[in-house]
Structures are given as structure tokens and as C-alpha cells.
Amino acid sequence: MGKAGGTSPADPLELWWRPRILGLTLLTLTLSALGGLGATALGLPGGWIMGGSLAVTVAAMIGLPVRMPVRLRDIAFVLIGMSMGTTVASDSLSLLASWPISLMGLVLEMVLIIALTGWMLVRVFKLDPGTAYLGSIPGHLSFIMGIASAGVGDARQIVIIQVIRLLMLTICVPIGAMFLPVEHFGSAAPTTTLSWGELLALAAACVALGLVFMRLGVPAAMVMGPMALATAAKLGGLYSGAMPEPLVIIAFVLTGALIGSRFAGITRQEFMQAALGGLIATAMTVGIVTVVSFGVSRLVDMPFGQIWIGLSPGALEGMGALGVALSFDAAFIAAHHMIRLLLLSFVIPLLVVLIRRRQGLSEGAATAATLPPAQG
Known part of the structure; x- marks a missing residue:
């Protein structure tokens, strides 16, 4: 529903080229870019999307008229789906045969985290x-933010919970390694990028499948369609490069602006509820990772710290850099994080379908309870 006196931040009927709407959109995107730049400069994981969403969130909560037109939202969705698919390693499936005990621990950990923290919330x-x-x-x-912004769950509360998780995990890993001589982080290895021809062809195919998913009624179709196609094409060997970094940054800036604009009108009570839930969920996540890592360390001949970093659901670049700094097996850490992301690429759509089905059953039961009894 739109707010009094105007359209919602993503109203499909708004004319985005009108001077006022265009000005508010540029303001929102500028805030998102500045927030993302600041968070990235501070070395925060997922800095562009986290910093951007927080900057626009603060602006929305203090009353600034932030806005994100629906067409820009759709562009962000397509870019998000493409970026997720292109970051999957082409040999991820072959890595499943390696380190079987730790990979079973990874699957167990993911199930426990999603089931227990979701149940708690x-x-x-x-x-x-x-x-x-x-x-x-x-x-x-x-x-996740793209799916939430498309109407599954409350994006404003989800972003608070997820941002707290990333921040707290970033703090917990260095604290856990304080007794080790860590003085610097290694730099990420260079990777090839898609050519413009490959990028345009992939984008066209992703948009087409997104429109098909939308026609079929798939939730968050413009995210899931591009993600599914880009992932399948990458695993099928149709391309090997990643999206150009500037394009990924643009996607994150757009997403940060979109998520932050959803905070317009949020109450302090709502924020505090989500923040406390995020802290407890993060504590549960750290506890589950620690217990599972300890169990795996009893069965395999590996350092506990290496297993913990490999199974910790933090940012890939941050965990990988820390593993290099601690002289752990970087291939083990990278493989487990990439497999985690690969598994989540299939788990998230399934989870969304189950959530929608559960919501549909609940709404059906509520409707049936309000109907008068049938006359016999």
C-alpha cells in the first residue's frame, strides 16, 4: 500500500522521469553509493549492499523522502540473479567428492541454523x-534481499537480522584468532570477467527466463530466473568468467537503495525487535558452527580453526583471506564456502516455495474459520 499523500517506494504506476521522482531517486542512489563506499573502505563484509542499505535506512528513519522506482528494482533483481550465478565455481560439483566428513558437517550445520534460528524467530x-x-x-x-523485496517476508526486518549476522561474525572470527599472529590479510586472486558479448547474451537469456517465471507465478521471478539460468549455464560450461566488478557494485548499490527505502515509516519498536532477534540468531549461529566444527575436528586430521573458518557462514572473501593469513588450507576454505553458496542457490527457492505454501494453507484455514456453517 502507498503512504498517505503519494505512491509507495516501488509503485509500478509512478512516472520515474518526473523531475521530483527523478530527484528523489538520485538522492536515494547517492546515499546508497556513499554508504556502500564507506562500509567497503572500513573493510566490512558485503560492504556495498550493507553500507548502502544502512545509509538509506537511516535516511528513511529520519524522514527523508527516499524512493526506488519499480523499473530500477527489476534491473537490480536481474543483476542480483546474474551475479549469484556467475560467482558459482564451474567445478563446484566435482568438489563434492572431497572432504566428505566436513561437507556432511556443512550440510548439517546449514539445516540446524535455518531450522533452529527460523523456529526461534x-x-x-x-x-x-x-x-x-x-x-x-x-x-x-x-x-535474500532481492527475494524479500519482491514480497516474501518483511525486507526491513530481514536486512536488520542479516546485517547483524554479518557484522557479528566478522567480529567473532578475529576474536577467536586473537591468540594467533595475524598481521595482514592476503589479496583475492584475480579472475576473468565476461566479455560484453557474453554479458549481453547472458543478460538477455536471464531476462527471458525471468519473464517466463513471472508468467508461471514463481515468487521473486526476476531474481530466481536469472539466478537459475546463470548457475546452470556456469555449471554446464557455457561460460567461465564472472560479472565485471563495476556491474556487481551497481547491482549492490541498487539493492541497498531498494532495501533501505523499505524502512520508510518503520517504528523504533519494530527495529528493536528485529535487532534483538538478529543478535540472538547470530549467537545461535556461532554456537552451532562451533559445535559442528568441534565434532568434525574429532573425525578428521585438520586444525579446528581451519574447519571453523571453512564452515562459518561469513563472507567468502573475508573468511578466505583470514585462512591465508593463518596458513590454513585456502582451497579447503574456499571450496566449502562456494559449496555452501551453491547449496543455498537450490535451498532458497525451495524454502520460498514451502513458505508460500505454508502461508497459503494458513490463509485458507483462516478464511474457512470465518465462513458460516453449510446448510444441510
């Missing part, structure tokens, strides 16, 4: 299933 904080379970997913922040 529903039962204790009374969040709806979409908000609770998307808030509990350990990774794929931009994909």
Missing part, C-alpha cells in the same frame, strides 16, 4: 515464516 519474536526463515539463511545476502 517465529516462536519467540512472533515473526512471520517468510521473515524468520529468510532472516536465518546463512549466506547469499543480496539474493
Whole structure:
């Protein structure tokens, strides 16, 4: 529903080229870009999307008229889906045969984190299933935010919970390694990027499948369609490069602006509820990772710290750099994080379908309860 006196931040009927709407859109995008730049400069994980969403969130909460037109939202969705698919390693499936015990621990950990933290957020904080379970997913922040922004769960509460998770995990890993001589982080290895021809062809195919998914009624179709196609094409060997970094940054700036604009009108009570839930969910996540990592370390001949970093659902670049600094097996850490993201690429759509089905059953039961008894 739109706010009094105007359209909602993503009203499909608005004329985005009108001077006032264009000005507010540029203001929102500028705030998102500045926030993302600041967070990235501070070395925060997922800095562009986290910093951008927080900057626009603060602006919305202090009353600035932030706005994100629906057409820009759709562009952001397509870019998000493409970026998730292109970051999947082409040999991820072959890595499943390696390190079987730790990979079983990874799967167990993901199930426990999503099930237990999602259950806690529903039962204790009374969040709806979409908000609770998307808030509990350990990774794929931009994909989760795209789905939430498309109408699954409350994007404003999900972003608070997820941002707290990333921040707290970033703090917990260095604290856990304080007794080790860590003085610097290694730089990320260079990667090839898609050519313009490959990029345009992939984008066209992603948009086409997104429109097909939309016609079929698939939730968050313009995110899921591009993600599914880009992932399948990457695993099928049709391309090997990644999206150009500037394009990925643009996607994150757009997503940060979109998510932050959803905070317009949020109450302090709503924020505090989500923030407390995020802290408890993060504590549960750290506890589950620690217990599972300890169990795996009893069965394999590996350092506990290496297993913990490999299984920790933090940012890939941050965890990988820390592993290099601690002289751990970088291939082990990178493989486990990439496999986690690969598994989540399939788990998230399934989870969204289950959430929608559960919501449909609940709404059906509520409707049936309000109907008068049939006359016999």
C-alpha cells in the first residue's frame, strides 16, 4: 500500500522521469553509493549492499523522502540473479567428492541454523515464516534481499537480522584468532570477467527466463530466473568468467537503495525487535558452527580453526583471506564456502516455495474459520 499523500517506494504506476521522482531517486542512489563506499573502505563484509542499505535506512528513519522506482528494482533483481550465478565455481560439483566428513558437517550445520534460528524467530519474536526463515539463511545476502523485496517476508526486518549476522561474525572470527599472529590479510586472486558479448547474451537469456517465471507465478521471478539460468549455464560450461566488478557494485548499490527505502515509516519498536532477534540468531549461529566444527575436528586430521573458518557462514572473501593469513588450507576454505553458496542457490527457492505454501494453507484455514456453517 502507498503512504498517505503519494505512491509507495516501488509503485509500478509512478512516472520515474518526473523531475521530483527523478530527484528523489538520485538522492536515494547517492546515499546508497556513499554508504556502500564507506562500509567497503572500513573493510566490512558485503560492504556495498550493507553500507548502502544502512545509509538509506537511516535516511528513511529520519524522514527523508527516499524512493526506488519499480523499473530500477527489476534491473537490480536481474543483476542480483546474474551475479549469484556467475560467482558459482564451474567445478563446484566435482568438489563434492572431497572432504566428505566436513561437507556432511556443512550440510548439517546449514539445516540446524535455518531450522533452529527460523523456529526461534517465529516462536519467540512472533515473526512471520517468510521473515524468520529468510532472516536465518546463512549466506547469499543480496539474493535474500532481492527475494524479500519482491514480497516474501518483511525486507526491513530481514536486512536488520542479516546485517547483524554479518557484522557479528566478522567480529567473532578475529576474536577467536586473537591468540594467533595475524598481521595482514592476503589479496583475492584475480579472475576473468565476461566479455560484453557474453554479458549481453547472458543478460538477455536471464531476462527471458525471468519473464517466463513471472508468467508461471514463481515468487521473486526476476531474481530466481536469472539466478537459475546463470548457475546452470556456469555449471554446464557455457561460460567461465564472472560479472565485471563495476556491474556487481551497481547491482549492490541498487539493492541497498531498494532495501533501505523499505524502512520508510518503520517504528523504533519494530527495529528493536528485529535487532534483538538478529543478535540472538547470530549467537545461535556461532554456537552451532562451533559445535559442528568441534565434532568434525574429532573425525578428521585438520586444525579446528581451519574447519571453523571453512564452515562459518561469513563472507567468502573475508573468511578466505583470514585462512591465508593463518596458513590454513585456502582451497579447503574456499571450496566449502562456494559449496555452501551453491547449496543455498537450490535451498532458497525451495524454502520460498514451502513458505508460500505454508502461508497459503494458513490463509485458507483462516478464511474457512470465518465462513458460516453449510446448510444441510
